């Protein structure tokens with residue numbers, strides 16, 4: 001018997017699909033990538049049920065390609081997300097995000113005495129991934145962080 005697969009979000013002809021985003025992170029990613037400001041055609045699904053009984057967000061962007069540097073920043077929002085490049089309704093490339101070695105200009109340092117907050121420098125963090133999860137170390141004050149604030 002043929003298995004019918006019904007798309008929960010309309011397919012796009014050409015562009016990028018960011019799938020398996022943890023529910024609640026989709027809008028943050030749209031904001032972070034400034035997708036609304038770029039006048040791109042977006043199709044977004046929020047709180048979609050997955051086959052494993054959880055919920056996910058999905059973002060489909062017409063005529064747009066996710067740059068590698070942008071993909072690295074997304075890792076902190078959605079480490080298990082998959083990126084699908086679509087051409088003529090087909091997935092031509094599919095990949096998972098990789099943990100970046102460092103993040104520049106994404107987060108503000110949470111140390112109020114950090115020089116990066118008063119000097120006009122781009123924030124910079126080393127990324128450390130272990131079984132306990134992700135940690136960031138500020139390049140300027142060398143403090144470690146587990147929760148972060150966006151620039």
Ligand SMILES: [Zn+2]
Pocket residue numbers: 109110111114115116138139140141142143
């Ligand atoms: Zn710092």
